[in-house]
Amino acid sequence: TAYGGFPVVEADGTAVGLVTAEDLRTAFATQGPGTPVGLVARRDPGLLAEPATPVAAMLDRPAFAAAGRAVVVDIRGRPVGLLSLTDVGRVLRSGSPRPGGAALSGR
Numbered sequence: 001t002a003y004g005g006f007p008v009v010e011a012d013g014t015a016v017g018l019v020t021a022e023d024l025r026t027a028f029a030t031q032g033p034g035t036p037v038g039l040v041a042r043r044d045p046g047l048l049a050e051p052a053t054p055v056a057a058m059l060d061r062p063a064f065a066a067a068g069r070a071v072v073v074d075i076r077g078r079p080v081g082l083l084s085l086t087d088v089g090r091v092l093r094s095g096s097p098r099p100g101g102a103a104l105s106g107r
Contacts (some may be wrong), residue, residue, distance in 0.1 A: 001029045003021065004021050004068065005082060007082070009078070013104055014076070014077040016043050017071070018070070018071050024037075042067055044063065045062040045063075046070075047063045047064065049074050049083065050072070050074055055091050056092065068085045070083050
């Protein structure tokens, strides 16, 4: 699939977690296509990160390691991007942090 995960938000747009493509495949196979995303979502604060969060700090989050991605949220808690383990690896291998000291960016 082209996308590995998706932010899950409340009605007001506030991010509460994420759902991975694998979560969706598993739910479809075991619970059927009518399963609400909210029941499948990974609701863990470790899956939410502010843009100023250091990239390397994400590696200390078990939820991030397990899901392989996190939702980058703005000051109001609304999603502005996703960060994947691949993104972190790319930044750490490059040896040259992104502008702002290798903090997360919403893309």
